Amino acid sequence: MTRWYPLAESDDDFLCYAEFRFARTVEVPVAAEHVWAAFSADDALVSFSRSITAAEWTSPRPFGVGTTRTVTVGHGAASLRERFYRWDGESRMTFTVDAANRPGLRRFAEDVALEPIAGGTRFTWTFAVEPGPGLAPLLAASRPLLLKATRGFAEGAARRAESGARGGAR
Structure with missing residues (x-):
């Protein structure tokens, strides 16, 4: 049986002021509904992130505030x-991590915000992490790798949204 370690609840202040905060903004030449679909699809995270190997929505559709999922x-x-x-139509979704199956995290949250712009959508993906004392030095040393990874997540999501808008495969 998997042991789960509870994390403290995150909020918008945490997303803004966490010591380990990574935000990426990408402009995508498709409408916001296509970008939103890329994030809320069943295979969304696995399709545009090599580090995410599984994602399971554990709440029934339609999704909204209180929706849950487990990500591996x-x-x-x-x-x-x-x-x-937070689950604001096709413009913003924000989650807090309630538990992890490995110790070391105190808080973790992500936010996806979509803004219509001329010719498409600007989306900002923000990650915020508060590690425990044992993990903090590793995160600090890994900051360049984490910056690269978050850029890859955002760019992968943009490609997925563009492909979906054209009716193509991921």
């Missing part, structure tokens, strides 16, 4: 139980 990173290396505390 690195072929079972770690799993996170996420709960969305």
